[in-house]
Amino acid sequence: DARVTQTPRHKVTEMGQEVTMRCQPILGHNTVFWYRQTMMQGLELLAYFRNRAPLDDSGMPKDRFSAEMPDATLATLKIQPSEPRDSAVYFCASGSGTGWNGYTFGSGTRLTVV
Amino acid sequence: GNSVTQMEGPVTLSEEAFLTINCTYTATGYPSLFWYVQYPGEGLQLLLKATKADDKGSNKGFEATYRKETTSFHLEKGSVQVSDSAVYFCALTQNTGNQFYFGTGTSLTVIP
Numbered sequence: 001d002a003r004v005t006q007t008p009r010h011k012v013t014e015m016g017q018e019v020t021m022r023c024q025p026i027l028g029h030n031t032v033f034w035y036r037q038t039m040m041q042g043l044e045l046l047a048y049f050r051n052r053a054p055l056d057d058s059g060m061p062k063d064r065f066s067a068e069m070p071d072a073t074l075a076t077l078k079i080q081p082s083e084p085r086d087s088a089v090y091f092c093a094s095g096s097g098t099g100w101n102g103y104t105f106g107s108g109t110r111l112t113v114v
Numbered sequence: 115g116n117s118v119t120q121m122e123g124p125v126t127l128s129e130e131a132f133l134t135i136n137c138t139y140t141a142t143g144y145p146s147l148f149w150y151v152q153y154p155g156e157g158l159q160l161l162l163k164a165t166k167a168d169d170k171g172s173n174k175g176f177e178a179t180y181r182k183e184t185t186s187f188h189l190e191k192g193s194v195q196v197s198d199s200a201v202y203f204c205a206l207t208q209n210t211g212n213q214f215y216f217g218t219g220t221s222l223t224v225i226p
Contacts, residue, residue, distance in 0.1 A: 043219075
C-alpha cells in the first residue's frame with residue numbers, strides 16, 4: 001500500500017531550538033495537509049497545499065511556524081523558535097482530486113519541547 | 115459554516131456489543147462525509163465514506179448512512195471486538211477538495 005512518510009517519528013528538543021518535520025506525500029497526490037493533534041484541542045489544521053502552492057495557512061502561528069513544499073515529493077513544517085506549548089503530534093496527510101476518496105495520513109511526528 | 119459534532123466519549127463496551135457513535139454536521143452545500151479511525155500511536159485511517167444523501171458507507175463491519183434530513187452520519191457496528199478499540203473521528207469535506215472538518219473524536223474501548 002502507498003504510504004505518507006513522516007520523519008522523524010519522535011523529536012525531543014529544548015525550548016528555543018529550531019525543529020523541522022518532513023513529509024513525503026504519496027506519489028501523484030497533489031494536496032498536502034499539516035495537522036496538529038493535542039489532547040486539549042484535538043485535530044487542528046495548520047496549513048495545506050495544492051500543487052505545491054499554499055492555499056491556507058491561517059491555522060499556523062505565523063511568527064514561529066512555516067510550511068513549504070520545495071518539490072512535489074517533500075513538504076516541510078518548521079518551528080523556530082520552539083516553545084513547550086508546541087508539544088503535540090504533527091500529522092501530514094495527502095490526497096488527490098477533490099478529496100472524495102479521503103486523504104491518507106502519515107503516522108505523525110511526536111514533538112516534545114522541554 | 116462547516117462543523118462536525120460527535121458524541122462525547124469515552125465509550126466502553128463489552129465484546130460483541132452493539133456500537134453506535136453519533137455524528138451530526140453543519141455544512142453549506144452538499145458535503146462528503148467520512149469516518150476515520152486512529153489506533154494508538156498511529157495516524158488516522160479512512161474507515162468509510164459517503165458522498166451523497168442516502169449513501170451507506172461500510173467497511174470491516176462498520177456502517178454509516180448519510181442522512182441529509184437529520185444532517186447525521188452515525189457510525190454503527192453490530193458486534194464489536196477488542197481490536198476495534200481506537201478513537202473514531204467523523205469528518206466532512208466540501209466537494210471542492212478543500213480542507214476536512216473533523217469532530218473531536220470518540221474513544222472506544224472494548225473489553226473481553
